[in-house]
């Protein structure tokens with residue numbers, strides 16, 4: 001940890017950025033580039049006014065082509081879209097992706113490679129960094145210059161400014177909530193970047209690596225589903241004279257701003273009454289609210305860990321419980 005508090009990359013001052021050219025590793029689904037990847041493009045913009053941004057998409061067939069067309073038109077800062085079309089990329093496995101990054105870097109000599117700090121970026125980037133023999137800088141929340149970055153340390157209790165002194169390229173994962181994409185971009189076609197195919201002729205079969213895609217299962221995530229539903233919580237808080245907090249899942253989904261996050265990397269609170277609706281009770285969340293005097297939890301999963309710290313627990317659907325509470329509580 002101490003190494004990180006001062007410098008990353010320990011190869012003297014050989015590293016000098018002349019011009020900034022960035023490769024953004026992008027995720028796509030349903031024929032569109034993900035919002036988190038557009039945040040990575042926003043971050044790339046902060047590296048310098050003259051920064052040229054290339055977006056790398058991998059996949060196969062029509063969905064990749066559709067996503068490439070979407071990426072090419074989705075952000076005015078994207079100068080080029082590169083596509084890697086192969087069965088190897090049907091699913092975003094880290095091993096072939098890392099080798100792809102190595103191949104593309106070999107040809108493009110980018111000064112920076114950026115991905116969002118989500119399961120996609122966090123899976124690929126360290127492997128790519130190892131292949132490129134550089135030290136990545138993770139969870140960047142602010143870009144001060146092309147080689148100076150701010151990232152949280154000590155579980156988010158402090159911010160650390162680090163200077164990259166390693167060789168090219170400088171690899172970064174960024175927290176997408178720190179680089180929001182202007183809403184206007186989602187409603188207008190604002191660019192026409194060229195799309196080029198990556199030559200995969202030197203990309204051998206053994207690149208597939210040791211892992212295999214088995215299946216994708218999704219958890220019952222984001223119970224409040226939308227910002228509108230979160231308003232229901234705000235209404236309840238108003239009636240109770242309470243403040244609203246949130247889990248990191250709700251913050252990451254963009255329902256509420258960062259400063260409402262309760263937990264290890266958010267605020268520590270200890271109110272008289274803490275009511276948790278659709279909160280699983282992950283250890284990182286509990287770290288921020290366990291000292292509350294009375295804890296009430298409503299969760300439709302009777303085995304949710306939140307019930308282990310709750311004084312009162314109700315196994316039920318929050319979409320039934322909250323309207324009932326709103327109806328029964330007197331106006332304030």
Ligand code: FAD
Pocket residue numbers: 219220221222223246247248249250261262263264265266267277278279280281282283284285288298299300301304316317318319
């Ligand atoms: P989920 O885990 O998706 O749980 C949703 C819950 O809602 C489930 O229990 C489900 O049964 C229930 N549910 C679904 N639908 C309904 C319904 N209709 N009615 C009732 N119940 C329903 N998290 C924080 O909150 N704060 C932090 O500071 C924090 N810091 C972190 C730091 C690190 C380093 C890491 C790795 C993680 C951190 N996290 C933090 C994330 C944490 O691990 C959990 O992912 C997060 O708290 C989960 O949020 P959640 O309970 O809202 O979502």
